[in-house]
Amino acid sequence: MSHVFRIAPLLLGLSSALVLAPNVASAQDSTPKYSNEFLNIGVGGRALGMGKTQVSLAQDATAGYWNPAGLLDQKTKYDAVLMHSELFSGIVKNDYGAFSMPLDDKSAIGVSVVRLGVDDIADTRDLINEYGYIQYDRIRYFSVADYAVLLSYARRVGNIEGLKVGANAKVIYRNIGEFANAWGFGIDAGVQYDKGNWRLGLMARDITTTVNAWSINSDRLRPVAGDSTDIPANSTEITLPRFVLGVGRLIKLPGEFTALAALDLEMTTDGQRNTLISSKAVSIDPRAGLEIGYKNLVFLRGGVSNIQQVKAFTGSDEWKVQPSLGVGVALSGLRLDVALSQLAIEKLGGRSQTNNIIVSLGYGIK
Numbered sequence: 268m269s270h271v272f273r274i275a276p277l278l279l280g281l282s283s284a285l286v287l288a289p290n291v292a293s294a295q296d297s298t299p300k301y302s303n304e305f306l307n308i309g310v311g312g313r314a315l316g317m318g319k320t321q322v323s324l325a326q327d328a329t330a331g332y333w334n335p336a337g338l339l340d341q342k343t344k345y346d347a348v349l350m351h352s353e354l355f356s357g358i359v360k361n362d363y364g365a366f367s368m369p370l371d372d373k374s375a376i377g378v379s380v381v382r383l384g385v386d387d388i389a390d391t392r393d394l395i396n397e398y399g400y401i402q403y404d405r406i407r408y409f410s411v412a413d414y415a416v417l418l419s420y421a422r423r424v425g426n427i428e429g430l431k432v433g434a435n436a437k438v439i440y441r442n443i444g445e446f447a448n449a450w451g452f453g454i455d456a457g458v459q460y461d462k463g464n465w466r467l468g469l470m471a472r473d474i475t476t477t478v479n480a481w482s483i484n485s486d487r488l489r490p491v492a493g494d495s496t497d498i499p500a501n502s503t504e505i506t507l508p509r510f511v512l513g514v515g516r517l518i519k520l521p522g523e524f525t526a527l528a529a530l531d532l533e534m535t536t537d538g539q540r541n542t543l544i545s546s547k548a549v550s551i552d553p554r555a556g557l558e559i560g561y562k563n564l565v566f567l568r569g570g571v572s573n574i575q576q577v578k579a580f581t582g583s584d585e586w587k588v589q590p591s592l593g594v595g596v597a598l599s600g601l602r603l604d605v606a607l608s609q610l611a612i613e614k615l616g617g618r619s620q621t622n623n624i625i626v627s628l629g630y631g632i633k
Contacts, residue, residue: 300537302506303439303451303477305383305413310350310363312604312627316593317556318570320529322513323459323468327602327629328365331377331419334457334470334513335433338367338375338421343600343631350627359385363627367419377419384412388444392489409444417455429461439479446488447499453477453506466515466529477506507537520559527558543574568593568606593625602629 311329314321321333328346330337350363360383367377393405421433439451457470485498515529531554535542544551556570573589593606606625 300540302504302537303413303415303473303479306381306415306439306472307509308361308383310365310379310381310627311348312350312593312606312625313558313566313568313595313602315352315608315625316568316570316591316595316604316606317529317558318554318572318589318591320513320515320531320554320556320570320572322457322470322511322531323466323515324513324527324529327631328367328377328379329629330421330433331365331367331379331417331435332363332381334459334468335377335419335421335435335455336431336457336459336468338377338419338433339369339373339423339431340459340461341367341369341375341631343633344368345632346629347631348627348629350625352623352625354623359383374420374422376421377417379415379417379419381415381417382412384410386410386412390444409446411443412441414440414442427460431459433457433459437477439477441479441481444487445484447481447483449479449481449504451477451479451504451506464517466513466517468511468513468515470511470513472509472511473506474508476508479504479506507535509536510534523562525560525563527560529556530554531556541575564597566593566595566597566604568595600631600633602631603627604629 309315309319310332314325314329314333321329323334325333325337326340326342328348345366345368347366348364352361353359354361362382363380365377365379367375369375387408388411390407390409393407394401394403396402396405415437417435417437419433419435421431423431434457435455437453437455439449439453441449441451453473454475455470455472456474458468460467481502481504483499483501488498511531511533513529513531515527518526518528520526533552533554535550535552539545539547540550540552542550542552552572552574554570554572557568559567570591571588572591575587576584577587579585589608591606591608593604595602595604604627608623608625
């Protein structure tokens with residue numbers, strides 16, 4: 268247990284130093300909030316059912332996304348995960364796939380692919396022909412989609428048992444039909460430390476900043492008659508680092524039940540956000556999750572995340588959280604995880620709730 272208290276200050280100190288370090292890019296106009304935000308929605312039915320508390324817990328192919336250091340605790344030789352979810356009544360499709368394997372007893376590799384997109388968007392700029400009549404066969408359709416490929420590597424280092432490090436090299440492609448696209452490149456780094464039933468983790472996303480270079484097709488992005496909107500120029504978009512510090516604890520319950528509790532603190536550096544702890548230097552969003560297991564076969568999960576202060580219909584400020592629930596079944600290497608997450612969306616006269624169902628399938632081969 269003494270190692271836990273020696274490692275915890277190290278992780279806290281590292282995260283604080285990185286968050287508070289001066290960043291020249293933050294003063295540039297090309298550093299917007301929520302850049303590449305599609306990579307922060309989360310992946311995997313287990314993780315999303317637990318409120319996205321996975322930085323200290325991930326131990327399968329999804330670790331390439333949550334914390335690549337966790338790839339070293341994979342329980343099978345090969346592991347693969349597929350996920351599909353739909354947001355806002357199916358308008359937005361979120362798909363994910365990952366594969367991982369050990370290289371030897373001290374290292375492991377993985378690859379992850381993420382796509383978030385809206386398909387079949389109608390381009391009606393040519394709906395009215397040269398004679399002033401509506402001509403429906405002139406409607407064209409396009410997609411807006413964000414893609415990311417993460418190549419992960421993890422390794423055990425030093426003489427401290429349970430200490431692991433990992434890193435991602437990621438390639439990002441963002442596409443808006445024939446009108447614009449962007450390529451981006453970035454690096455993530457992660458640490459995990461295990462001691463007994465305790466697990467600690469730190470994930471640094473976009474640790475070197477991630478730069479997206481946007482290319483605009485001005486010929487295709489022509490305005491309609493009477494529209495004075497300026498066509499944007501080619502530009503670069505910089506994603507600033509974010510850090511997630513996590514702790515987890517496994518508790519054995521009577522019978523063959525177990526409880527796995529986790530807490531993550533996500534720290535963003537791209538300006539003041541509407542989070543529980545909010546400042547211009549750093550904003551901190553806490554998340555909590557719990558998983559109850561029986562014989563490592565059946566799991567019931569719950570979590571809370573996205574704590575925000577919102578304006579109620581009465582005009583007063585209220586704190587709201589995003590709850591999530593999930594169930595999982597693991598049998599003969601096959602894992603089926605389903606999660607239900609409740610999103611709050613704005614509507615005229617107040618806020619409403621919409622449910623997001625996430626389904627993921629994993630398979631491990633010994």
